[in-house]
Amino acid sequence: MTTIDITKVLSQDLKSRSTVGxxxxxxxxxxxxxxxxxxxxxxxxxxxxxxEYYNTxxxxxxxxxxxxxDTVNMPDDLQYMLNVVSRTQTGKKIYEEQGNTHTHYxxxxxxxxxxxxxxxx
Numbered sequence: 001m002t003t004i005d006i007t008k009v010l011s012q013d014l015k016s017r018s019t020v021g022x023x024x025x026x027x028x029x030x031x032x033x034x035x036x037x038x039x040x041x042x043x044x045x046x047x048x049x050x051x052e053y054y055n056t057x058x059x060x061x062x063x064x065x066x067x068x069x070d071t072v073n074m075p076d077d078l079q080y081m082l083n084v085v086s087r088t089q090t091g092k093k094i095y096e097e098q099g100n101t102h103t104h105y106x107x108x109x110x111x112x113x114x115x116x117x118x119x120x121x
Contacts, residue, residue, distance in 0.1 A: 002032035003072075007041040014045035020052040024063060033067055040073035050078065051085045058082075059089055 009026050010019050027035055037057070045053075057069050074082065106112040 001034045001036060002030055003036045003038050004030070005038050005041060012041060012043040014042060014049040014053075016046075017048045017052040020049065020056050023053075024056055027067060027069060028065065035067060035069045036072045037069060038073050039071065039075065039078060042075060042078060045078050045081065047081060047085065050081045051088075054082060054085045054089065058086070 004027065006014070006023065009023055023037070027037075056063055057071065071082075104112075104115060106115065
């Protein structure tokens with residue numbers, strides 16, 4: 001098992017989406033088959049960095065060419081952001097229809113304004 005301190009490869013502040021590609025190359029060039037990426041010294045990460053990290057190291061393991069990668073010692077705030085990012089990666093949005101919905105068509109703005117006034121009553 002090889003442990004990679006992400007702050008030694010990138011920085012304590014993970015700001016750029018493109019730096020995830022640098023980390024991927026570093027992991028691939030490590031010649032290790034089992035890697036832990038250690039986030040313990042990370043001070044800050046942007047949402048875009050976490051999104052790209054998720055897509056590269058968690059969601060699409062095909063980019064890793066058979067390398068097993070685990071994320072360890074992630075600070076709570078970054079783990080929360082990673083969880084939020086993961087929920088946005090579902091691809092398909094599902095909208096539930098609530099109650100009776102109707103489509104209203106208007107010929108003029110005045111017609112629409114009159115109909116909107118009836119909603120406030």
